Amino acid sequence: MTDIEDAIHIDVHLKEDREGALKDLRAGLARTPKELNPHFFYDDAGSALFEKICTLPEYYQTRTEKALLEASAGDIIETTGIEEVLELGSGAATKTRVLLNAMHQAKKLRLYLPFDVNEWIVRRTAKELTQKYPGLKVHGIIGDFEKHHDLIPTGKHRLTIFLGGTIGNFSPKGAQRFLQDIAEGMHPGDHFLLGTDLIKDRQQLHDAYNDSQGVTADFNLNILNVVNSIADGNFDPTGFEHRAFFEETHHRIEMWLDAKREMVVDLPKAGITVTLKNGEGIRTEISTKFDQEKVSALLESAGMRLEKWYTDPDNLFALSLARRI
Numbered sequence: 150m151t152d153i154e155d156a157i158h159i160d161v162h163l164k165e166d167r168e169g170a171l172k173d174l175r176a177g178l179a180r181t182p183k184e185l186n187p188h189f190f191y192d193d194a195g196s197a198l199f200e201k202i203c204t205l206p207e208y209y210q211t212r213t214e215k216a217l218l219e220a221s222a223g224d225i226i227e228t229t230g231i232e233e234v235l236e237l238g239s240g241a242a243t244k245t246r247v248l249l250n251a252m253h254q255a256k257k258l259r260l261y262l263p264f265d266v267n268e269w270i271v272r273r274t275a276k277e278l279t280q281k282y283p284g285l286k287v288h289g290i291i292g293d294f295e296k297h298h299d300l301i302p303t304g305k306h307r308l309t310i311f312l313g314g315t316i317g318n319f320s321p322k323g324a325q326r327f328l329q330d331i332a333e334g335m336h337p338g339d340h341f342l343l344g345t346d347l348i349k350d351r352q353q354l355h356d357a358y359n360d361s362q363g364v365t366a367d368f369n370l371n372i373l374n375v376v377n378s379i380a381d382g383n384f385d386p387t388g389f390e391h392r393a394f395f396e397e398t399h400h401r402i403e404m405w406l407d408a409k410r411e412m413v414v415d416l417p418k419a420g421i422t423v424t425l426k427n428g429e430g431i432r433t434e435i436s437t438k439f440d441q442e443k444v445s446a447l448l449e450s451a452g453m454r455l456e457k458w459y460t461d462p463d464n465l466f467a468l469s470l471a472r473r474i
């Protein structure tokens with residue numbers, strides 16, 4: 150084994166859990182309206198499309214959160230005394246590199262634990278990071294962060310991070326449960342860093358999910374390819390239209406795929422046949438937007454206390470540093 154391979158360890162929990170994915174699929178498509186869990190977005194093509202979304206001019210989230218990390222990394226490292234980072238939904242860890250870089254420079258970087266549903270992106274990221282930071286150990290975990298929290302190895306002086314506004318994809322109850330799991334896994338001296346997208350100008354929000362190049366539409370439609378591959382199905386993505394809008398009651402963007410005609414779709418591995426009326430939608434994502442009060446209340450409800458709130462001058466995005474109560 151090379152030194153780099155020695156520095157990388159990956160646990161794969163998803164292959165053992167195919168039945169779990171099929172169960173999610175059956176449950177979502179039996180609801181009214183029909184829904185798909187957003188984790189189905191992220192096969193290799195979906196992860197690559199999300200990386201492209203992050204570079205779009207309309208998608209202010211990524212560049213704003215990255216700038217916030219650049220401005221706050223030193224303070225976070227000093228305040229917390231962390232030596233390892235567990236990242237849930239790590240993806241390509243593009244922004245995380247800012248934090249890892251600052252920890253490396255402060256001689257504090259020991260271990261990085263990326264946790265994601267997509268194995269290809271975790272392996273690629275692990276290789277890139279161990280090449281960049283000699284001495285860094287990467288322990289990747291391939292799993293579902295809603296189900297496999299108890300499979301995360303325990304640590305010390307750990308910062309758990311959940312970036313990209315992904316917390317907005319949960320229902321309010323789901324977000325509370327998810328954060329409770331995180332709080333329960335935290336030891337004295339551990340911290341939590343949460344990225345949240347903030348409530349803002351409706352047009353700016355609308356444009357971020359309806360980009361002019363149609364990348365978000367491709368990302369949304371690709372979920373049907375993922376479902377086909379998991380369930381041996383025959384969804385025809387060309388028969389659907391991407392729709393994303395701001396829903397005022399819950400302060401959230403909703404993404405839908407609307408059927409352009411009546412259809413009957415077989416998903417044999419899931420043991421179901423789905424019928425759609427012309428114009429009927431499948432909800433593929435919610436993305437709730439927050440303010441400081443809402444984040445603080447959510448953290449408290451999960452057993453954590455907000456310690457620091459970092460935001461940009463235009464209040465587009467926020468990072469919250471918290472610890473277990």
Ligand SMILES: C[S@@+](CC[C@H](N)C(=O)[O-])C[C@H]1O[C@@H](n2cnc3c(N)ncnc32)[C@H](O)[C@@H]1O
Nearest residue numbers: 188191238239240265266292293294295312313
């Ligand atoms: C919105 S992207 C954010 C990626 C990255 N953290 C960022 O901020 O750019 C969500 C990430 O979470 C992962 N993900 C989504 N649902 C997941 C689940 N249930 N379990 C594990 N990973 C999941 C996706 O594969 C994707 O990499």
